[in-house]
Amino acid sequence: MNKRQITAGILIIGNEVLSGRTKDVNLQYLTLKLGEIGIQVSEARVVLDEEDKIISAVNHLRSVYDYLFTTGGIGPTHDDITSLSIAKAFGIGHEKHPEAEAILRSYYKIGDITEARLRMAELPVGAHLLYNPVSHAPGFCVENVYVLPGVPKIMQAIFEGFYNNLTGGVPILSYSISTLLGEGIIGTDLGVLQLKHPEVSIGSYPFLKDGKTGTSLVARHTDQVLLEQVKNELQSLIVKLGGDVLSDLNNSET
Amino acid sequence: MNKRQITAGILIIGNEVLSGRTKDVNLQYLTLKLGEIGIQVSEARVVLDEEDKIISAVNHLRSVYDYLFTTGGIGPTHDDITSLSIAKAFGIGHEKHPEAEAILRSYYKIGDITEARLRMAELPVGAHLLYNPVSHAPGFCVENVYVLPGVPKIMQAIFEGFYNNLTGGVPILSYSISTLLGEGIIGTDLGVLQLKHPEVSIGSYPFLKDGKTGTSLVARHTDQVLLEQVKNELQSLIVKLGGDVLSDLNNSET
Numbered sequence: 126m127n128k129r130q131i132t133a134g135i136l137i138i139g140n141e142v143l144s145g146r147t148k149d150v151n152l153q154y155l156t157l158k159l160g161e162i163g164i165q166v167s168e169a170r171v172v173l174d175e176e177d178k179i180i181s182a183v184n185h186l187r188s189v190y191d192y193l194f195t196t197g198g199i200g201p202t203h204d205d206i207t208s209l210s211i212a213k214a215f216g217i218g219h220e221k222h223p224e225a226e227a228i229l230r231s232y233y234k235i236g237d238i239t240e241a242r243l244r245m246a247e248l249p250v251g252a253h254l255l256y257n258p259v260s261h262a263p264g265f266c267v268e269n270v271y272v273l274p275g276v277p278k279i280m281q282a283i284f285e286g287f288y289n290n291l292t293g294g295v296p297i298l299s300y301s302i303s304t305l306l307g308e309g310i311i312g313t314d315l316g317v318l319q320l321k322h323p324e325v326s327i328g329s330y331p332f333l334k335d336g337k338t339g340t341s342l343v344a345r346h347t348d349q350v351l352l353e354q355v356k357n358e359l360q361s362l363i364v365k366l367g368g369d370v371l372s373d374l375n376n377s378e379t
Numbered sequence: 380m381n382k383r384q385i386t387a388g389i390l391i392i393g394n395e396v397l398s399g400r401t402k403d404v405n406l407q408y409l410t411l412k413l414g415e416i417g418i419q420v421s422e423a424r425v426v427l428d429e430e431d432k433i434i435s436a437v438n439h440l441r442s443v444y445d446y447l448f449t450t451g452g453i454g455p456t457h458d459d460i461t462s463l464s465i466a467k468a469f470g471i472g473h474e475k476h477p478e479a480e481a482i483l484r485s486y487y488k489i490g491d492i493t494e495a496r497l498r499m500a501e502l503p504v505g506a507h508l509l510y511n512p513v514s515h516a517p518g519f520c521v522e523n524v525y526v527l528p529g530v531p532k533i534m535q536a537i538f539e540g541f542y543n544n545l546t547g548g549v550p551i552l553s554y555s556i557s558t559l560l561g562e563g564i565i566g567t568d569l570g571v572l573q574l575k576h577p578e579v580s581i582g583s584y585p586f587l588k589d590g591k592t593g594t595s596l597v598a599r600h601t602d603q604v605l606l607e608q609v610k611n612e613l614q615s616l617i618v619k620l621g622g623d624v625l626s627d628l629n630n631s632e633t
Contacts, residue, residue, distance in 0.1 A: 139582075141597070142406075142410075143410055143420045144414060145408075145414055146553075146555075146582075148407045149406070153399050154399075156399035160398060160399055166398075166399075168397070168424065168432070169397065170422065170425075171422065172422055173421060173422070200562050200585060202565075202570065203566070203574075203581075204583055205583075233563075237563070239566065239567060240566075240567050241566025241567045244566070276587065278587055308456050309491070309493050310491075310493060311495075312454075312456045312493065312494075312496070316456065327458070328400075328428075330395055330400075330401070331530055343395070
């Protein structure tokens with residue numbers, strides 16, 4: 126097992142996310158799935174469908190993190206400029222990929238093979254295909270950059286097909302509890318507990334739910350034994366301050 | 380009315396978003412509200428609760444865009460490091476803000492004024508307060524950087540309080556339609572139409588919904604007359620290719 130922390134960046138490409146028309150749901154999916162295999166998403170960016178913005182973000186994120194996953198902009202229309210931008214980011218050519226073209230030609234009836242659809246077979250030279258069981262037009266990867274579509278169902282289907290082959294790290298375990306005590310009540314003691322265990326990431330998240338307010342605490346580390354110890358200390362802290370230890374209310378949006 | 384395009388960056392700060400525990404809903408809210416007053420969100424980033432990451436993203440985004448809005452990391456616990464990071468990004472001091480402290484002291488009962496809660500009154504020197512009608516601990520702004528909490532209801536309440544004072548641009552109007560024709564069928568003609576109107580942003584978004592597949596087209600520009608012309612041309616394009624013009628299926632997640 127690889128003991129080093131494995132990291133990833135995520136790049137979400139699309140005017141529709143920055144205009145608010147589309148609510149991105151790919152970030153959370155990818156962060157959860159990657160976390161399961163010990164890949165920590167360390168940064169995400171959302172950029173417009175503009176070549177210079179895409180190239181600059183790709184080149185930064187692929188050099189800083191072990192992996193980069195992009196979503197969006199690989200369809201057949203004029204605003205799908207991700208593939209060409211990836212080629213430019215790597216300084217490599219962009220041409221019809223024979224296997225991708227064969228996949229598209231075997232999927233579509235002859236009359237349906239449009240010029241626009243064949244654009245989806247134009248990929249950076251040397252790209253590896255990531256197969257698409259839903260709508261067939263493949264994603265692809267170049268070195269450590271995995272290029273996926275934006276439509277969640279299709280993105281997920283492609284991702285599921287290759288993600289067992291990613292090199293993960295030690296899975297990060299987490300322990301969560303909630304209390305109706307406010308952050309302002311537990312904050313000072315919690316800070317002391319964090320200082321005692323600097324290697325454990327302890328997060329504190331206020332919630333407002335069904336008229337109740339309180340705090341969820343999340344401890345994350347790769348070591349089960351250490352996490353168990355922090356769990357006991359978190360529970361003692363809450364009890365000491367007069368609170369009840371509740372299961373995590375999993376208030377995922379607040 | 381300011382005719383220049385006004386732009387904004389958004390910085391979402393928090394381990395919980397990059398671990399997948401929390402699904403961010405603030406990006407879409409801010410992009411939609413800012414779009415209404417002609418402020419185009421041009422980039423968003425999500426970073427961990429790490430000082431160097433926050434400082435670097437803040438200094439980039441505040442210098443490239445007219446506005447920067449941050450969410451997350453301004454509560455009372457040890458993992459709330461946004462405020463101090465903003466001060467460091469600007470190279471200014473960080474100390475107790477008398478008015479913020481007065482607000483907190485008048486809101487909490489004397490026994491409830493904890494050291495942790497008073498941390499929320501420590502702000503970059505010279506920061507302007509952004510009032511919080513829900514939980515009182517204020518957001519703040521320094522120059523063009525608006526610093527907001529991560530809890531959506533509180534973030535929105537603060538935002539509503541100051542957003543009429545932002546300097547907007549010309550509101551961007553949009554026109555959307557859907558068709559059951561696939562992107563691969565309309566892609567080539569659509570590309571020609573985009574070339575004819577390079578100043579109009581025309582986006583094409585495939586959808587899969589209720590067993591139907593098709594394409595939504597979105598044209599965006601500030602000029603109503605031009606947009607009306609593009610609308611007519613988009614409708615003609617769909618009809619020419621044998622499709623029906625449908626109202627936008629508004630399939631916001633696909």
